Amino acid sequence: MVSKALKELLVRDLRPEDVSAVLKIEKASFTTPWSEILFMNEIFKPRSLPKAAVIGEKVAGYICANYLLDEGHILNVTVHPDFRKQGIASRLVHCVIDLLRAEGCRTIFLEVRISNEAALRMYEKAGFRIISARKAYYTLPLEDAVIMALYPVS
């Protein structure tokens, strides 16, 4: 069944005026949150696809991705704690997969903390598979990254 949040959800470009709401969600979600400047870079850089999931005026989640030649990279996906488990991250990931495919990407890569069960399951559900790992990739706490890939992008 489609959740109420999903019915009202719109995915659109991330805008500079969204960044203060995004930073609050970042701080609630990560021990090493991205800064304002990192989000602004994504908004203005070529070959970047930063998207917001909004319900009315409220930012419920966001995703940043980019591409080079035929490779895409998902940099982050985050959903406001009040809106999790309703399909919003999946909607964002599928939206970005469609956009990266349209840009000619054949493979999409991402990294995720090895202990991040929610993200691992969500990406697996979207078709990503674990291809390798990076030792001690993350800090606070120090932790390995799992590298996942979606290939072919279909």
Ligand SMILES: CC(C)(COP(=O)(O)OP(=O)(O)OC[C@H]1O[C@@H](n2cnc3c(N)ncnc32)[C@H](O)[C@@H]1OP(=O)(O)O)[C@@H](O)C(=O)NCCC(=O)NCCS
């Ligand atoms: C990971 C995260 C983005 C998932 O967002 P979400 O909108 O709740 O995810 P969805 O509702 O689309 O879930 C899709 C699937 O992921 C899995 N999943 C989501 N949350 C889960 C959880 N807490 N535990 C286990 N599996 C989970 C489930 O398989 C789910 O499918 P189902 O609902 O049919 O069971 C969210 O928990 C979050 O923002 N976490 C903090 C930030 C983060 O870790 N981001 C990822 C790394 S950049």
